[in-house]
Amino acid sequence: MSLPLSDRQHGMALVISLILLTVLTLIAVIAVRGSGLEAQLASNTVMRAESFSVSESTRRNLGEIIDVHTFTRGWPVSLNGTVPNDEFAFTLPPGLRLCAESSASDACATAVAADPPRAWYLGNSEAVTGFDPAVLDFDAEQVTDASQPLPQRARISVFKLVTDLNPGAGAAMVAGYEGVGKSAAAGGGRVFYYASSTGQDLSDTPQSETETGADYRHVIRN
Numbered sequence: 593m594s595l596p597l598s599d600r601q602h603g604m605a606l607v608i609s610l611i612l613l614t615v616l617t618l619i620a621v622i623a624v625r626g627s628g629l630e631a632q633l634a635s636n637t638v639m640r641a642e643s644f645s646v647s648e649s650t651r652r653n654l655g656e657i658i659d660v661h662t663f664t665r666g667w668p669v670s671l672n673g674t675v676p677n678d679e680f681a682f683t684l685p686p687g688l689r690l691c692a693e694s695s696a697s698d699a700c701a702t703a704v705a706a707d708p709p710r711a712w713y714l715g716n717s718e719a720v721t722g723f724d725p726a727v728l729d730f731d732a733e734q735v736t737d738a739s740q741p742l743p744q745r746a747r748i749s750v751f752k753l754v755t756d757l758n759p760g761a762g763a764a765m766v767a768g769y770e771g772v773g774k775s776a777a778a779g780g781g782r783v784f785y786y787a788s789s790t791g792q793d794l795s796d797t798p799q800s801e802t803e804t805g806a807d808y809r810h811v812i813r814n
Contacts, residue, residue, distance in 0.1 A: 642793070644804070648804050651788070654748065660682040663814060689702055732747075743793065745794055746789045746791045749787070755781065783810045789804055791803075
């Protein structure tokens with residue numbers, strides 16, 4: 593028994609309606625997923641910018657910190673060192689703490705009087721000899737204000753590379769020059785360091801991590 597034409601048309605309209613509804617549902621699902629992906633990408637971009645910013649800003653301060661630390665040959669008493677506070681002509685940025693000598697390679701124990709900060713100018717704490725930026729010990733840590741939307745920390749490593757004479761200083765010393773040559777021979781030493789800073793967010797599983805590094809030269813003046 594065949595259905596009347598109107599009933600067949602109604603049935604076809606129902607099928608077409610279901611197909612269109614399915615297509616619209618798929619479009620809506622794809623749009624929602626696309627919006628979620630864009631939001632995640634935007635969040636990742638912000639976190640990467642934040643980690644780079646804290647890493648770079650912390651590393652820029654290291655040059656002056658290394659210079660004063662090497663010049664005074666130690667850390668101030670206020671930081672559990674032995675140098676009088678008034679002789680250490682630099683105030684460390686807020687949130688920066690120095691790692692104790694006993695700190696494990698991948699940790700940063702807070703320095704105390706009985707376990708003072710590492711003396712960067714004396715040498716390196718790494719167990720492996722030679723310079724390998726991939727396995728440096730952490731020597732300091734700086735944490736940003738916890739009230740920020742994305743609290744960050746920078747983990748700092750300092751490696752003493754070499755101590756040598758400035759070009760010409762040794763020759764001037766051997767030649768026995770007076771005046772400018774003698775002055776250069778007397779103060780022509782320099783110490784090279786490699787310093788790196790790794791910025792990351794403070795979550796249990798960091799979502800972004802950025803490392804920046806640079807060589808620093810300290811000219812021996814005393």
